[in-house]
Amino acid sequence: MTQAARIPLSAPDMGAAERARLLRTFDDGWVSSAGPVVEAFERAFAEATGFAHATAMSSGTAALQVALTMLDLRPGDAVICPTLTFIGGVSPVVHAGARPIFVDCAASDWNLNPVLLEQAFDRAGAEGLTVRAVVPADLYGQCCDIAAIRAVADAHGVPVILDSAEAVGATFNGRHAGHGAQAAAFSFNGNKIITTGGGGMLASDDADLIARARNLAAAARLPAVHYEHAEVGFNYRMLSLAAAVGLAQLETLEARVARRRAIFARYQDRLGSHDGVAFAPEAPGRRHTRWLTVMLLDPEITTVSPEHLRLALEAADIEARPVWKPMHLQPVFRDALMINDRVAEVLFATGLCLPSGSGLTDADIDRVCDVMEATLRP
Numbered sequence: 613m614t615q616a617a618r619i620p621l622s623a624p625d626m627g628a629a630e631r632a633r634l635l636r637t638f639d640d641g642w643v644s645s646a647g648p649v650v651e652a653f654e655r656a657f658a659e660a661t662g663f664a665h666a667t668a669m670s671s672g673t674a675a676l677q678v679a680l681t682m683l684d685l686r687p688g689d690a691v692i693c694p695t696l697t698f699i700g701g702v703s704p705v706v707h708a709g710a711r712p713i714f715v716d717c718a719a720s721d722w723n724l725n726p727v728l729l730e731q732a733f734d735r736a737g738a739e740g741l742t743v744r745a746v747v748p749a750d751l752y753g754q755c756c757d758i759a760a761i762r763a764v765a766d767a768h769g770v771p772v773i774l775d776s777a778e779a780v781g782a783t784f785n786g787r788h789a790g791h792g793a794q795a796a797a798f799s800f801n802g803n804k805i806i807t808t809g810g811g812g813m814l815a816s817d818d819a820d821l822i823a824r825a826r827n828l829a830a831a832a833r834l835p836a837v838h839y840e841h842a843e844v845g846f847n848y849r850m851l852s853l854a855a856a857v858g859l860a861q862l863e864t865l866e867a868r869v870a871r872r873r874a875i876f877a878r879y880q881d882r883l884g885s886h887d888g889v890a891f892a893p894e895a896p897g898r899r900h901t902r903w904l905t906v907m908l909l910d911p912e913i914t915t916v917s918p919e920h921l922r923l924a925l926e927a928a929d930i931e932a933r934p935v936w937k938p939m940h941l942q943p944v945f946r947d948a949l950m951i952n953d954r955v956a957e958v959l960f961a962t963g964l965c966l967p968s969g970s971g972l973t974d975a976d977i978d979r980v981c982d983v984m985e986a987t988l989r990p
């Protein structure tokens with residue numbers, strides 16, 4: 613009997629189209645950032661997501677870093693971030709020279725709670741800090757309440773740079789994730805819903821913003837043969853080889869969203885009736901991509917903890933992962949200001965991310981469910 617293969621959390625899902633594009637790009641001689649392939653990917657991404665402009669980067673973190681650098685942050689400046697997120701949405705704030713202020717998430721969508729946002733501005737003022745931007749996230753494939761967040765930010769005259777790294781393919785009232793902010797960053801890291809191996813994109817309807825970001829990501833070189841520079845930039849350009857893979861991945865985005873949602877539905881069907889089991893909510897108007905299916909275990913109803921379940925899955929060679937550890941609980945941010953409603957802390961303590969890759973078969977999901985059912989059974 614052959615050993616069943618390991619089931620990963622969210623592995624790259626590559627096919628013949630990706631391979632063909634990659635080889636064609638290689639054979640055409642486009643391996644660096646030069647040439648038409650990166651541009652073609654930028655245009656295709658902008659078209660698929662409804663943005664007027666987009667510039668490709670080496671990662672989602674790089675896209676945020678460039679966007680925040682354009683704000684010219686200084687000591688004494690603060691940027692408001694959700695506490696429940698991956699650090700890639702926060703480290704650019706620190707590198708750009710500001711202090712992050714964390715805000716708890718809403719139970720309805722697990723994203724930055726707009727009702728608490730006003731308190732974060734008040735707290736910053738009391739501490740003598742100047743808030744210069746709000747950087748919410750679209751967690752696990754679901755859009756944040758951008759209209760409500762934007763209303764508060766607008767009232768304070770600061771821009772919203774949206775970390776939509778996890779939300780390629782997500783929509784809110786039919787509009788793609790990232791709209792409603794001044795600019796949005798996306799990620800094509802290996803575990804995301806579409807991947808270029810590693811890569812990112814900054815998108816906006818503001819032509820000047822994207823032109824400046826594109827220049828900053830390419831060493832801030834001014835148009836002169838002798839390399840003229842009026843400011844310092846980064847080397848954050850996407851490679852053509854990555855863009856080629858991205859072009860092929862983008863063509864099947866809708867199918868990938870449908871597959872992830874079907875995986876979520878299968879988990880919910882098989883496990884939803886177990887006592888104490890719940891799943892991440894999908895808020896009104898939103899199409900959650902279910903980039904990751906996240907399950908919750910109510911400790912007042914079941915004695916099985918997320919860690920107990922994770923270890924049982926690991927013993928069966930299945931990868932599951934805790935919910936993001938909130939930023940205000942991270943040692944590196946122990947002194948940061950935090951508007952706490954104890955929502956993220958509970959999600960971290962009770963949540964578990966299940967294998968969700970679009971390449972997984974129904975039989976794979978059933979294997980995961982079999983292990984979980986055996987563990988959950990009283």
Ligand SMILES: *Cc1c(COP(=O)(O)O)cnc(C)c1O
Nearest residue numbers: 671672673698700701777799801
């Ligand atoms: C993946 C991710 C990022 C960073 O994207 P990279 O392409 O890995 O740099 C930022 N924020 C969130 C929420 C992410 O999940």
